[in-house]
Amino acid sequence: MDPEIDYTAVFRALPGGVLLLTPELIIADASRAYLRLSGRSRDELTGRYLFDVFPDNPADPTASGRRNLEASLRRVMATGMRDTMALQRYDVEIPGRPGIFEERYWSPVNAPVLGPDGKVRMIVHRVEEVTAFIRDRGLGSGDDRHRMMEAELYARGRELQEVNERLRQAYARERQVALALQEAMLPTPRSIGRRRPAVRYRPAVGALNVCGDWYDLIDLPGERIAVAVGDVVGHGLSAAGVMGQLRSALSAAMRVADGPAQALDVLSLYARSVDGAESTVVAQSVVDWHTGMIAYSCSGHPPPALLHPDGTVQFLDQAVNPPLGAPPDHCPNCQATARFTEGATLVMYTDGLVERRDEDIDTGLARLAATLTGHRGADAETLADALLADLIPDGHVDDTALVVIEL
Missing domain, CATH: 3.30.450.20 (PAS domain)
Known part of the structure; x- marks a missing residue:
């Protein structure tokens, strides 16, 4: 009651x-x-x-x-x-x-x-x-117009403080709702293929620049799995909604497409019909344990990283395509493959893990490679935690999705 x-x-x-x-x-x-x-x-x-x-x-x-x-x-x-x-x-x-x-x-x-x-x-x-303000400032005498202007500025400053506080509270509420929606739409971690992957989503700290990053994992016939990560332009509730549509569309496409490139072709065409979806970046891989091959395709996205058992890191960067819906006329995506051996680890991530506003992307990729080499031999969960701890600074202003799979 x-x-x-x-x-x-x-x-x-x-x-x-x-x-x-x-x-x-x-x-x-x-x-x-x-x-x-x-x-x-x-x-x-x-x-x-x-x-x-x-x-x-x-x-x-x-x-x-x-x-x-x-x-x-x-x-x-x-x-x-x-x-x-x-x-x-x-x-x-x-x-x-x-x-x-x-x-x-x-x-x-x-x-x-x-x-x-x-x-x-x-x-x-x-x-x-605001009488006390005028007296404290010594404005009790002299030109009355000047006195009023000073006091008016003070009063308007107080009003702006109130407006800023209301905006801060509104942003905090939208951030909370957007994160809840994001969490509800991302898949629950589970065993897939031969392994149980480690998945992470780390929201930006103290900013509304959250949501829009996603990951997905799909079981495919023949000892294969599909892994995707993506990043929608924008943030907040609208980005979370677009993310949900694109993730679902790519999940459906991967189940019937002949490889990652064809799945991204379908997704790129679909993105043209979704407000806010154009220029989304996506990386898609298919791991085949039977052949020991990874097929991959990237639409404007940083390349997946393959950590080999000897500690060397190979970036899967031989199938680079434009972001979704970016070219005026649609053109087919390209696809490439990479071989792996038992004990290797596939790492897929969004740009929040490696990109910084004040440095070149190659610097971030080199930092990622060094961290992977330094933690070779670690299990997927340990490696995922180490990557977030080592690569994401305090107060980071971009969210990050991460998938780590032991091969």
């Missing part, structure tokens, strides 16, 4: 200075923070006309606080839209000293409370006082 909410108590506990006004500009309630700012009790405010409580300073013929605030409140009632006012000088009568006004500066926002019929039933009037 949902708890009953005392909205009056919630309103009064709001951390900012807030008044609740009727359409006739009668004060219906005030937050405790507003009472502190104004120096008045709730009984001195509620039930009274706003401008009877807070009139303009009669000793200041240039006072415009009431006029500007009333105009904003009338706009809210007429349009049903929130109205953010420019910073205002609005002097306030000192409590207990009738006729004595104190110079005060405010940053007001007025927002409607709509009824079921869409009409404005109440107005929320929120203020942030």
